Amino acid sequence: MLNPIMTSSAVRxxxxxxxxxxLIGYAAFxxxxxxVQYLPFMQGVRVTMLNIGVNTYGMLLMLQCVLLVLIAPxxxxxxxxxxxxxxxxxxxxxxxxxxxxxxxxxxxESMMSLGLVVxxxxxxxxxxxxxxxxxxxxILLAEIYFLALAFAAGAIGVxxxxxxxxxxxxTIVSYLLILLIGFSxxxxxLLGYSQNVTDVLYDAKLYAALTVPACLRLFSPxxxxxxxVGAFALIMDQTNMLADYFSWRPWGRVLATYKMxxxxxxxxxxxxxxxxxxxxxxxxxxxxxxxxxxxxxxxxGRK
Amino acid sequence: MLSIxxxxxxxxxxxxxxxxxxxxxxxEIHGFVGPNGAGKTTTMRILATLLTASEGHAMMDGVDLLxxxxxxxxxxxxxxxxFGVYDHLKASEYLDFYARCYGIGKKDRERMISQLxxxxxxxxxxxxxxxxxxxxxxxxxxxxxxxxxxxxxLILDEPASGMDPRARAExxxxxxxxxDMGKMVFISSHILPELSEMCDSLTIIDHGKLVFSxxxxxxxxxxxxxxxxxxxxMPGTDSATEERLVRILRENPLVEEITEEMTGLFRVRMGxxxxxxxxxxxxxxxxxxxxxxxxRSSMNLEKVFMEVTGNA
Ligand SMILES: Nc1ncnc2c1ncn2[C@@H]1O[C@H](COP(=O)(O)OP(=O)(O)OP(=O)(O)O)[C@@H](O)[C@H]1O
Ligand SMILES: [Mg+2]
Numbered sequence: 001m002l003n004p005i006m007t008s009s010a011v012r013x014x015x016x017x018x019x020x021x022x023l024i025g026y027a028a029f030x031x032x033x034x035x036v037q038y039l040p041f042m043q044g045v046r047v048t049m050l051n052i053g054v055n056t057y058g059m060l061l062m063l064q065c066v067l068l069v070l071i072a073p074x075x076x077x078x079x080x081x082x083x084x085x086x087x088x089x090x091x092x093x094x095x096x097x098x099x100x101x102x103x104x105x106x107x108x109e110s111m112m113s114l115g116l117v118v119x120x121x122x123x124x125x126x127x128x129x130x131x132x133x134x135x136x137x138x139i140l141l142a143e144i145y146f147l148a149l150a151f152a153a154g155a156i157g158v159x160x161x162x163x164x165x166x167x168x169x170x171t172i173v174s175y176l177l178i179l180l181i182g183f184s185x186x187x188x189x190l191l192g193y194s195q196n197v198t199d200v201l202y203d204a205k206l207y208a209a210l211t212v213p214a215c216l217r218l219f220s221p222x223x224x225x226x227x228x229v230g231a232f233a234l235i236m237d238q239t240n241m242l243a244d245y246f247s248w249r250p251w252g253r254v255l256a257t258y259k260m261x262x263x264x265x266x267x268x269x270x271x272x273x274x275x276x277x278x279x280x281x282x283x284x285x286x287x288x289x290x291x292x293x294x295x296x297x298x299x300x301g302r303k
Numbered sequence: 304m305l306s307i308x309x310x311x312x313x314x315x316x317x318x319x320x321x322x323x324x325x326x327x328x329x330x331e332i333h334g335f336v337g338p339n340g341a342g343k344t345t346t347m348r349i350l351a352t353l354l355t356a357s358e359g360h361a362m363m364d365g366v367d368l369l370x371x372x373x374x375x376x377x378x379x380x381x382x383x384x385x386f387g388v389y390d391h392l393k394a395s396e397y398l399d400f401y402a403r404c405y406g407i408g409k410k411d412r413e414r415m416i417s418q419l420x421x422x423x424x425x426x427x428x429x430x431x432x433x434x435x436x437x438x439x440x441x442x443x444x445x446x447x448x449x450x451x452x453x454x455x456x457l458i459l460d461e462p463a464s465g466m467d468p469r470a471r472a473e474x475x476x477x478x479x480x481x482x483d484m485g486k487m488v489f490i491s492s493h494i495l496p497e498l499s500e501m502c503d504s505l506t507i508i509d510h511g512k513l514v515f516s517x518x519x520x521x522x523x524x525x526x527x528x529x530x531x532x533x534x535x536x537m538p539g540t541d542s543a544t545e546e547r548l549v550r551i552l553r554e555n556p557l558v559e560e561i562t563e564e565m566t567g568l569f570r571v572r573m574g575x576x577x578x579x580x581x582x583x584x585x586x587x588x589x590x591x592x593x594x595x596x597x598x599r600s601s602m603n604l605e606k607v608f609m610e611v612t613g614n615a
Pocket of ligand 2: 345384
């Protein structure tokens with residue numbers, strides 16, 4: 001049987017005006033960005049930059065990553081804290097539905113909505129495919145990555161929602177958590193590698209001799225959970241637009257990281273990152289189910 | 304049958320429920336009374352598996368509700384004191400949602416929902432949004448929700464608080480129907496008279512401790528012994544005689560407290576049985592006190608409640 005929490009929450013969300021507004025806004029914004037980018041192209045201005053389509057695509061990628069990370073907590077932070085505020089949670093907790101099923105139901109329902117959001121970005125992506133030279137696989141990979149990103153961010157939102165008493169606090173906590181996670185998972189690039197590793201990577205001969213598995217072993221496993229790494233790999237795979245910045249020796253460990261990514265292959269990095277984000281999402285939903293009930297024991301602030 | 308033994312709940316250092324014992328028989332409506340903060344909600348939330356008890360057992364049909372929570376949830380229906388409803392959901396969908404949370408199959412769900420809506424007189428509101436119902440209707444709907452999985456024990460925490468007199472009367476008739484179906488109903492209130500009308504038995508608690516538990520008749524009997532004696536003197540009795548009366552009363556070891564309600568009317572708190580009451584009357588007559596009226600006042604339940612919980 002389908003998870004009742006999921007279906008019922010979905011029905012209620014679909015009947016409210018908020019989600020359609022978010023969807024329309026999102027699609028319109030993406031198409032708007034496309035339009036602005038392509039305006040000179042359409043007016044027949046001679047464009048020297050032939051990869052305008054690809055560039056727009058890179059921009060859309062970044063925008064969508066940022067927007068999804070912003071939207072996902074907003075859509076999920078009310079999921080459990082909202083029931084607490086409404087005083088409906090207790091009646092749910094005395095049913096046969098366990099905490100994990102409640103957390104999962106909420107997460108799945110949010111994923112359906114977030115899936116729709118991702119879908120609404122597709123028209124703009126399609127436009128870039130027509131103009132810029134992008135392959136279907138690349139678009140597909142990007143969409144998969146978006147879903148994984150939304151899943152992880154949504155799970156953090158559900159976790160914060162299970163943890164906090166009000167939706168407001170849950171929203172703030174989930175943004176803070178995302179910031180914290182994003183930042184701390186960048187640390188290996190700044191501090192993580194020894195001088196030895198960077199020396200190997202800078203030496204053209206040694207670098208050429210390095211195999212992919214060996215490189216994967218060097219690569220910090222924390223990166224697989226860092227959404228930024230996935231986004232970066234996607235952009236590099238499809239546009240190469242940031243390559244110039246990363247040929248710079250003084251960047252040290254950052255450059256080393258980039259070289260490793262290049263060796264491993266950007267698409268493989270994206271897939272690993274997708275797996276990492278899914279694992280992170282599952283972990284947070286497990287944690288969430290732990291806190292759904294725990295808080296009720298110490299309910300305060302009743303009328 | 305539900306039998307609770309030694310139920311105790313500590314919130315940190317504060318003891319909210321203190322070794323509570325009580326028994327509810329099948330097909331019995333059991334009232335639960337106590338002043339604010341007595342521990343009623345705490346007890347009920349423990350039985351509904353929302354809180355863990357610090358100590359104690361609650362056995363029902365061979366299941367310890369405090370230990371085997373999964374089974375307990377299927378056996379207990381709970382209506383909280385404060386609750387909300389979902390927006391954008393119709394009354395029938397609302398019940399359907401909870402039915403599915405209890406894992407009830409589609410056919411049973413449909414049958415159950417129409418029966419329950421019938422029971423709480425909301426059949427004509429099945430397609431209205433729950434949010435738009437009045438408070439009393441929401442309460443009736445919530446009552447229906449707590450019955451959706453056909454529980455043996457129904458726990459209602461102050462269900463009548465938002466209802467008008469008519470709705471209360473309907474509530475009573477609903478509860479009687481449930482009683483006839485053999486369910487146990489455990490219902491809390493601040494208002495003893497209201498409960499005593501519809502309950503078979505009662506438990507009174509104060510500061511987490513059991514004050515009384517038993518049938519409503521037993522309560523009245525027990526309370527009668529504590530009712531004050533009223534002595535009215537002939538109108539126009541002089542104050543010297545009144546003073547003599549007070550002196551005689553003071554000399555009686557059973558007398559605890561004497562108050563003069565108005566001129567010529569004395570209210571005397573005293574222990575002892577009917578025989579000692581007679582003994583006192585003889586003394587008064589011998590002393591030629593002009594007693595006009597002499598009886599134990601019968602106390603109403605409201606006063607009983609104050610009496611029982613007031614001096615703890
Ligand atoms: N979450 C909590 N943390 C600490 N103390 C609590 C908590 N909940 C209740 N208490 C305390 O436990 C005692 C019993 O509270 P409870 O809510 O069970 O009383 P009640 O009989 O339902 O009162 P009312 O008639 O006002 O509903 C009170 O003294 C209350 O302050
Ligand atoms: Mg209460």
